[in-house]
Amino acid sequence: MISQFTSSVVSNQKLGEKIFKLTLSSPYISKRAKPGNFVHIKVGSTYSPLLRRAFSVHNVDKQKGSFEVLLKVVGRGTGILSEKSPGDILDLLGPIGKGFSLPQEGKTVMLVAGGMGIAPLWFLLNNLIGKTDKEKLLFFSGAKTEKELLYCENLKDLGANLMVTTDDGSFGTKGLITDLFLKEIKGRKNDSSKLMVYSCGPPEMLKRMSEISKGYDLSCQISLEGNMACGVGACWGCPVKLENGWYKRVCVDGPVFDAREVVLE
Amino acid sequence: MISQFTSSVVSNQKLGEKIFKLTLSSPYISKRAKPGNFVHIKVGSTYSPLLRRAFSVHNVDKQKGSFEVLLKVVGRGTGILSEKSPGDILDLLGPIGKGFSLPQEGKTVMLVAGGMGIAPLWFLLNNLIGKTDKEKLLFFSGAKTEKELLYCENLKDLGANLMVTTDDGSFGTKGLITDLFLKEIKGRKNDSSKLMVYSCGPPEMLKRMSEISKGYDLSCQISLEGNMACGVGACWGCPVKLENGWYKRVCVDGPVFDAREVVLE
Amino acid sequence: MVSGSSHLSVKIAGVEFSNPVLVASGTFGYGEEYESLFDLSKLGGIVTKSITLEPREGHPPPRTFETSCGMLNAIGLANVGVERFIKEKLPFLKSLKTRIIVNVAGSTVSEYEEVVKRLNRSKGIDMLEINISCPNVKEGGIAFGSKVKSAYECIKAVRKNSSYPIIAKLSPNVTDIVEVAHAVKKAGADAISLINTLVGMAVDVERRRPLLANITGGLSGPAIKPVALAMVWKVAKAVKVPVIGLGGIMNTEDALEFILAGASMIQVGTANFVDPQTSIKIVDGLSEYCKKKGIRKITDLVGKLKAD
Amino acid sequence: MVSGSSHLSVKIAGVEFSNPVLVASGTFGYGEEYESLFDLSKLGGIVTKSITLEPREGHPPPRTFETSCGMLNAIGLANVGVERFIKEKLPFLKSLKTRIIVNVAGSTVSEYEEVVKRLNRSKGIDMLEINISCPNVKEGGIAFGSKVKSAYECIKAVRKNSSYPIIAKLSPNVTDIVEVAHAVKKAGADAISLINTLVGMAVDVERRRPLLANITGGLSGPAIKPVALAMVWKVAKAVKVPVIGLGGIMNTEDALEFILAGASMIQVGTANFVDPQTSIKIVDGLSEYCKKKGIRKITDLVGKLKAD
Numbered sequence A, B: 001m002i003s004q005f006t007s008s009v010v011s012n013q014k015l016g017e018k019i020f021k022l023t024l025s026s027p028y029i030s031k032r033a034k035p036g037n038f039v040h041i042k043v044g045s046t047y048s049p050l051l052r053r054a055f056s057v058h059n060v061d062k063q064k065g066s067f068e069v070l071l072k073v074v075g076r077g078t079g080i081l082s083e084k085s086p087g088d089i090l091d092l093l094g095p096i097g098k099g100f101s102l103p104q105e106g107k108t109v110m111l112v113a114g115g116m117g118i119a120p121l122w123f124l125l126n127n128l129i130g131k132t133d134k135e136k137l138l139f140f141s142g143a144k145t146e147k148e149l150l151y152c153e154n155l156k157d158l159g160a161n162l163m164v165t166t167d168d169g170s171f172g173t174k175g176l177i178t179d180l181f182l183k184e185i186k187g188r189k190n191d192s193s194k195l196m197v198y199s200c201g202p203p204e205m206l207k208r209m210s211e212i213s214k215g216y217d218l219s220c221q222i223s224l225e226g227n228m229a230c231g232v233g234a235c236w237g238c239p240v241k242l243e244n245g246w247y248k249r250v251c252v253d254g255p256v257f258d259a260r261e262v263v264l265e
Numbered sequence C, D: 001m002v003s004g005s006s007h008l009s010v011k012i013a014g015v016e017f018s019n020p021v022l023v024a025s026g027t028f029g030y031g032e033e034y035e036s037l038f039d040l041s042k043l044g045g046i047v048t049k050s051i052t053l054e055p056r057e058g059h060p061p062p063r064t065f066e067t068s069c070g071m072l073n074a075i076g077l078a079n080v081g082v083e084r085f086i087k088e089k090l091p092f093l094k095s096l097k098t099r100i101i102v103n104v105a106g107s108t109v110s111e112y113e114e115v116v117k118r119l120n121r122s123k124g125i126d127m128l129e130i131n132i133s134c135p136n137v138k139e140g141g142i143a144f145g146s147k148v149k150s151a152y153e154c155i156k157a158v159r160k161n162s163s164y165p166i167i168a169k170l171s172p173n174v175t176d177i178v179e180v181a182h183a184v185k186k187a188g189a190d191a192i193s194l195i196n197t198l199v200g201m202a203v204d205v206e207r208r209r210p211l212l213a214n215i216t217g218g219l220s221g222p223a224i225k226p227v228a229l230a231m232v233w234k235v236a237k238a239v240k241v242p243v244i245g246l247g248g249i250m251n252t253e254d255a256l257e258f259i260l261a262g263a264s265m266i267q268v269g270t271a272n273f274v275d276p277q278t279s280i281k282i283v284d285g286l287s288e289y290c291k292k293k294g295i296r297k298i299t300d301l302v303g304k305l306k307a308d
């Protein structure tokens, strides 16, 4: 159930160029949020920026009653948030949306992250560790350059089978993460029904993931973004087109959708 | 000549409830500003607040190349400025306006400040000390309550003849500073031509000062305020009505006017 | 249902509201979306998303874009259509202890008529708000309600068919709002709400494309408040009809500005997105204001602007 | 005077400008007020405060009020009148190496004609901009240029009398801006500038009074940019006439939005108050943008919005 509450900043850690990890205190979110949910944050008290900004829940700490948000500075709102200090108070709506459906037992799980797409997948991964056989857990992580790659060490420590690409080849395989993923899928053509894929990343990447999923009839859940005004399903400002020609709302009908169900442009 | 420049905050001192003294580094202003001049400060980089905010030059330190601004938090702009820290950078226009004409020799000088009206008069006073006989220098300072009275100790140290009122009688004489001033003027009816009066304060007070000045044909220079858009004389958005029916611009034709010349409402 | 004793209660077109604060069409869905966030019964009333005859899927994305102190939207009247509205959405709304105003839209006068006829058969509706601001193909993309004649005809037809009191919701994209207000009053509108959004646009310089798929959209939020206030003031002064004011209302003070300018009631739109509790904060704020200032009835403030 | 070689140069109505950035009427006085702040010759041109036949003292204060991301003004055309303008203000403007556009206003068509006739006798003026957005008593307070017929007549009369190319500056407070644009084009306007301010208002709740002595005023600044862009786009698409875009332009990106939407030139208004250097920052910004993107002439970008 979506709730509105204030939350104080526990810490703000700079992880890379323009990338920050905010830890926010909220027993409510830490208990209720599921991987794939997001929070809608009021950035400040002036009318500029006016609307809230959406961020995936990046991880939760039920003991401490806190959760994390991974954010990249792309404009004014994220810029202001990146300057928050411990003790600052934020107004939040959350948890919002339908999260990822967890994999059935025995399935091979592939997580495919592009850039900041790692934000919700990290939370998902942390939920899977211990429940899924390590050899059946593959993590694909792509970024533009080495500098934008996050958590490579942590991912290895967690024991996930890590596959990495960078656009410029500065780390891992040179190329797009979707190409590496497709190669892997082609190799497993015959047991594609035993796969469960989860993905998040920039629009072009998710479009490609949707095409691949449709082509191989993969069970693939993608977490979408979109301009969000209300964030609670009221304004119909965040539609995603479905194969049947109608729209669903990214905020409350998603943000996680079956990649075969949606039409991305 | 009005110039545009950036200036860094040297210090920000809280002087009372909602009252702050900002010291800003600016060799330009410290050298050029005259008592009665003001600066037009860009409060932030968002469009809300949009326009600059005007503040009298409160004092200058030519040695250090800095100047002071005394500000009272009344809304968003002053609120943001009151939170500035040493090292913060501000965009300024200044010095702006016609300042006070200094008194001719031998005249008795009266400074009449209401509330924050002390801001420009303090700068003026500092310029007069040493040039004007102490017994010929009277400082009238009025405020709502004792808490809003500024610089009483400093004024005494400077040796000014200090007369104080508060609306509630919590300090000095109970009543309005203009009443105390009027009493003094009545006692000096016969040598009103030997007086030079300078005043700044809230609109109702300056209106009364203007009436008194007209009634006794006093040489009285008042520093006005008004909603300012450009601050450089271009928009004609800050008019003050003259006795002749026309308008002058508060920003560049003032903010200091002869109290007998203007029609205040 | 709604007690009339409070100092905030207000009556327009025979309908009594517990307070003058409504939530605006299109910004509050069908009410249910905000149920978990506060007690909806505290509202003066809820205005539904515009309902059309058939379900509409709406415009392709992007449908919204944030601008300086405002936002653009081109939702394209996405809604479930009148039949599903009555079956699936109205029961929840009826269950609330607040007034329900159904906002009606259409592409032709007969579509408006048909929607209204179907709503007539439903219980639990208190008023209709007629959105005559939809761009019309026949008029060259100019909104239906922007021309005096078509505004008059639309409201006239709705009035004839409606068993409910009707509010005509006017478009601000007109040369003379007073002229349009006079026309809809003459056509039988029981009240007038204004303003709907201003036509606006934003450009993605990098991609050299409009930022809305529909190219233009409606501008709302604090940016447009001065425009809304001026129109409310002009209409309230010139036309003897209750005015409902909206456009950029974010807090109690904004609401009071509209009331002083002549609005009998106000609506909260975009502010619901910024802070879902805006509307009830305003209800509380108005109540406090009345107490502090010794105002017996909020209606005593309507149009009390000293403008001479 | 103005070199035509630069990638930023633009020619409209036979007049060549070194770059497409003008400063807007009423926000830049007579130029001299900004002299100490930057080299005015870097501007594409200066549009003067509106000049009327007689000097005008303007409205009583308060004349301005800040709103969310915008400001209201009701200056009331305070200006020195055409005679004193020619004698006292024009010589300074002439001395600058930039284009001078004199903005003309009046209460009647014959007042416009008379001002234009007197300006004809002066050298050093490059164009006239005709402000037909002044509220007119005869039309019930609706601006002069908001009705197609009066806009046509005013521009027609001015065209007949002017020895300079003329720009018709349109009011955005109309139902159909394209209709007005067609009319003034037909009346002989060599270019169209839009938009002037939106009618707006603000209320002092404490004192229960309007915050402008004139009650209503004109809304400008970033708040209105989306409205301005939509109008520029519509007019540029529909009418074959050079369009000069303005309304809330604060930086290079805003300027590019207008250019892509169809504006051949742009004007900087309220932004001059926020940062007097806005206009020349935009000149530099456009130049940099062209270099970075390999654009040979800024005019290649005009109307290049992909909107299909």
Ligand SMILES: Cc1cc2nc3c(=O)[nH]c(=O)nc-3n(C[C@H](O)[C@H](O)[C@H](O)COP(=O)(O)OP(=O)(O)OC[C@H]3O[C@@H](n4cnc5c(N)ncnc54)[C@H](O)[C@@H]3O)c2cc1C
Residues within 6 Å of the ligand: A038, A049, A053, A054, A055, A056, A057, A069, A070, A071, A072, A073, A074, A075, A076, A077, A078, A079, A116, A119, A120, A224, A225, A226, A227, A228, A255, C066
């Ligand atoms: C469900 C959801 C989950 C998200 N999770 C995360 C997350 O975990 N971490 C994170 O860093 N970001 C996330 N985002 C994106 C984040 O909301 C945007 O980056 C943010 O709103 C931009 O705000 P801004 O004011 O900084 O940028 P603006 O000044 O508003 O815009 C700057 C640029 O970003 C683009 N932009 C604006 N809004 C969005 C948007 N919603 N999505 C993509 N681009 C946008 C604009 O087109 C522009 O180019 C998520 C978005 C959604 C909808």
Ligand SMILES: Cc1cc2nc3c(=O)[nH]c(=O)nc-3n(C[C@H](O)[C@H](O)[C@H](O)COP(=O)(O)OP(=O)(O)OC[C@H]3O[C@@H](n4cnc5c(N)ncnc54)[C@H](O)[C@@H]3O)c2cc1C
Residues within 6 Å of the ligand: B038, B049, B053, B054, B055, B056, B057, B069, B070, B071, B072, B073, B074, B075, B076, B077, B078, B079, B116, B119, B120, B224, B225, B226, B227, B228, B255, D066
């Ligand atoms: C020449 C000049 C010199 C000034 N010197 C000083 C000074 O030395 N110290 C100081 O504290 N203030 C000074 N002021 C006033 C100061 O500019 C305003 O207090 C400030 O602009 C308010 O900005 P805000 O955003 O905080 O308030 P806003 O949010 O803009 O307004 C809050 C309240 O203040 C009122 N207000 C807004 N602008 C003004 C204004 N220009 N004058 C008076 N009331 C206003 C509003 O009506 C409102 O009630 C001076 C003003 C002028 C014109």
Ligand SMILES: Cc1cc2nc3c(=O)[nH]c(=O)nc-3n(C[C@H](O)[C@H](O)[C@H](O)COP(=O)(O)O)c2cc1C
Residues within 6 Å of the ligand: A229, A235, A237, C024, C025, C026, C027, C049, C050, C073, C075, C077, C103, C131, C169, C195, C196, C197, C219, C220, C221, C222, C224, C246, C247, C248, C249, C267, C268, C269, C270, C271
């Ligand atoms: C996302 C969105 C959707 C809207 N949909 C409708 C609608 O369906 N029908 C209608 O009459 N008005 C609609 N409006 C207009 C609002 O009801 C309101 O008139 C306008 O937004 C101005 O008020 P505001 O500034 O408080 O939002 C919509 C506004 C927004 C922001």
Ligand SMILES: Cc1cc2nc3c(=O)[nH]c(=O)nc-3n(C[C@H](O)[C@H](O)[C@H](O)COP(=O)(O)O)c2cc1C
Residues within 6 Å of the ligand: B229, B235, B237, D024, D025, D026, D027, D049, D050, D073, D075, D077, D103, D131, D169, D195, D196, D197, D219, D220, D221, D222, D224, D246, D247, D248, D249, D267, D268, D269, D270, D271
């Ligand atoms: C204080 C002020 C005075 C103005 N005076 C005039 C004027 O005399 N004549 C005119 O045609 N436009 C006048 N305008 C309108 C501007 O030229 C411009 O059309 C409008 O402000 C929109 O642009 P902006 O948002 O960039 O300011 C004035 C605007 C302001 C803010």
Ligand code: FES
Residues within 6 Å of the ligand: A227, A228, A229, A230, A231, A232, A233, A234, A235, A236, A237, A238, A249, A250, A251, A252
């Ligand atoms: S953001 Fe409003 S419905 Fe999704």
Ligand code: FES
Residues within 6 Å of the ligand: B227, B228, B229, B230, B231, B232, B233, B234, B235, B236, B237, B238, B249, B250, B251, B252
């Ligand atoms: S503030 Fe613009 S002329 Fe004074």
